[in-house]
Amino acid sequence: MTDSPRVGIVMGSDSDWPVMEAAATALGEFDVAHEADVVSAHRMPDEMLAYGREAAGRGISVIIAGAGGAAHLPGMLAAVTPLPVIGVPVPLKHLDGMDSLLSIVQMPAGVPVATVAVGNARNAGLLAVRILAATDPALQQRMVDFQAELRESARVKGAVVRG
Numbered sequence: 001m002t003d004s005p006r007v008g009i010v011m012g013s014d015s016d017w018p019v020m021e022a023a024a025t026a027l028g029e030f031d032v033a034h035e036a037d038v039v040s041a042h043r044m045p046d047e048m049l050a051y052g053r054e055a056a057g058r059g060i061s062v063i064i065a066g067a068g069g070a071a072h073l074p075g076m077l078a079a080v081t082p083l084p085v086i087g088v089p090v091p092l093k094h095l096d097g098m099d100s101l102l103s104i105v106q107m108p109a110g111v112p113v114a115t116v117a118v119g120n121a122r123n124a125g126l127l128a129v130r131i132l133a134a135t136d137p138a139l140q141q142r143m144v145d146f147q148a149e150l151r152e153s154a155r156v157k158g159a160v161v162r163g
């Protein structure tokens with residue numbers, strides 16, 4: 001994509017990418033320019049803080065942050081950026097992602113992270129589109145069209161069930 005990114009996708013490890021890629025796919029479906037990078041809260045704390053502090057100034061409007069286990073990345077980014085942060089709990093081998101979910105969703109009042117379901121990076125991408133669409137009528141119309149397609153697809157599946 002040649003446009004400057006409006007959404008920043010970050011994750012704690014490259015091992016999160018197979019889950020996080022769905023956010024990039026959703027943004028691509030709406031032609032929303034985005035970037036993706038590894039910015040580990042625990043292994044790269046200085047880079048993580050710099051990313052959060054500089055994102056708004058670089059033209060990023062929404063940050064999608066995914067991490068697994070002791071998943072502090074979304075919350076720490078939310079602490080240092082004024083941008084909306086969407087957290088994606090990445091499921092690891094143990095605990096089925098419950099650890100990631102609770103680490104991300106249980107933020108103290110004043111520091112919000114909009115948390116999607118465990119592993120549901122696609123919804124994070126779609127939520128970022130909706131946030132941008134609130135001030136972008138053309139993008140909002142594309143979301144309305146997308147919702148109509150969802151409805152139609154559910155109707156078709158319903159017809160198969162009904163026979």
Ligand code: RP5
Pocket residue numbers: 011012013014015016040042066067068069070090092
């Ligand atoms: C977290 O530790 C990352 O977000 C990842 O989900 C998890 C495991 O990382 P690796 O050991 O695979 O690099 O910080």
